[in-house]
Amino acid sequence: MTADSHFVFLPAAASAHARHVDWIYFGLIGVSVVIVGLVVALLLTFGIRYRSGSPAPRGKLPEWVSREIEIGWTVATLFAFIFIFWFAAASFLTTIGAASNPLEIHVVGKQWMWKIEHPNGVREINELHVPADVPVRLVMISQDVIHSFFLPALRIKQDVLPGRYTSESFTADKTGSYDLFCAEYCGSDHARMGGRIVVMPKAEYQAWLDAQPGAENLAGKGRQLFTQLGCAGCHFEKGHRRAPDLAGLYGSYVQLAGGGTVRADEAYLRDSILQPARQVVAGYAPIMPSFKGTVSEDQIFSLVTFIKSFSGDREETTQ
Ligand code: HEC
Ligand SMILES: [Cu+2]
The missing domain is CATH 1.10.760.10 (Cytochrome c-like domain)
Structure with missing residues (x-):
């Protein structure tokens, strides 16, 4: 959420991956609502039906209820969870699977700013300009402590470590300006370690690059x-x-x-x-x-x- 926007339930979704993540999110909420509803309904039904003094039968259940139904619902929930796992894992893999020829942008995190460098040497601080519909790969490292590069509009978050490269891949498809945060508490000014990512049409990104002062490749x-x-x-x-x-x-x-x-x-x-x-x-x-x-x-x-x-x-x- 930017400062001028009113409350929204979810931040804007600026990539196919982001929308996919939202499906997982709503899917899980949906499943949870159904399960909670079922449990509450059963709780109330049994509470009323078998309240003390009620004439409802209390004998043993028939054999098929305890076997077939038991096996049935166990298998059904197992498959439901395998499906959720597959759906989420497939989505996650698209964020680490490398596109064939991504635009590689380097990110150095330090207390308390993000230093960004484009392949042609253009540098920026706390701002990340990227072209829309182009696969981008961020190669990141920290100069001091652990930080985390968080782009809510793209639904990706990756720790940025001292001494080791980590990377994050995305293809933004909706132009606009979105938030950028550090999502790992990294010292007194952690909260201010953020900025924005600007997704621009390809031609505009090129024009923006060209307009930056004397960068060296x-x-x-x-x-x-x-x-x-x-x-x-x-x-x-x-x-x-x-x-x-x-x-x-x-x-x-x-x-x-x-x-x-x-x-x-x-x-x-x-x-x-x-x-x-x-x-x-x-x-x-x-x-x-x-x-x-x-x-x-x-x-x-x-x-x-x-x-x-x-x-x-x-x-x-x-x-
Ligand atoms: C004194 C000579 C010397 C200097 C100076 C030197 N290197 Fe090397 N470099 C070597 C030798 C010998 C090896 C192979 C042995 C090893 O792996 O340590 C090597 C290995 C490497 C490798 C791995 C190569 C491979 O085939 O896997 C890289 C990459 C490399 N150097 C980069 C650099 C860079 C960058 C610099 C300057 C910042 C540099 N070197 C300075 C001698 C040197
Ligand atoms: Cu940080």
Whole structure:
């Protein structure tokens, strides 16, 4: 609810997923109302029928009542609950199942604000502009304590943790401005750690991006850092190779020195930069220094984005 709106039972629903969640919500309320109604009705019926002194029969129930009816209602409720579980799980899976080519937006939470960065480097604080009808994936991390990124209009809420990426996917289909909250108590100004998400038509989003002051492409920033921090010195060294080639690394499986493999996802790239000794690539000496404390979460996002975009164009990046 925005400040100027009057009371509404539910916040606006701005995605197919949000409407699906509302169906689950109303479905569960419906089922609960039916069950409560049934229990109350039986309570009253029996209370009156078998009140003390009433002539109603009190003998044993016939056999079929205690067997068939007992089995019948147990099985029926079991299936009802399996159906509810399936419906809710299917809906949840659509929020974590990745669309093929989502717009990836980075979110850094800190006491007490949300820092947002678009792929082309446009930054904003406590506001998230997204295009309508485009799958969006938020990759999120916290700089300090646990926060939670809550978008009621999209019915999604995901904890944002220090030291670990979490993500949230959605496709908003209704333009407008909706609330954004932190849903994890994170200190004295927690209540103010919020803002809004603005869903715009695709063309308008592009125009909005273009109108933002001099942003530098995230991968480009990463490329610069890669040289500045000396990564290029090892990773793009010609001839004698001291460090693995990073081209095409993202999404591939990496052989580790201690045996075993690991998929090179965003978390792996981040760990490789901060704790290189933890998972050493097979065939290489553990000479890579840790960049813990040297690079900020924003910079790590840039580096990770650069490595993800990197397809082996080595000449351009070496100096
Ligand atoms: C002193 C040389 C050196 C520097 C500087 C260096 N690295 Fe490395 N890097 C290595 C070596 C050697 C490995 C393989 C052994 C390991 O996993 O620790 C590696 C592994 C990696 C991996 C995992 C590669 C794979 O194939 O799984 C990534 C990602 C990476 N480095 C990124 C970076 C980034 C980003 C920087 C700069 C912030 C950097 N490195 C700086 C030497 C270096
Ligand atoms: Cu918070």
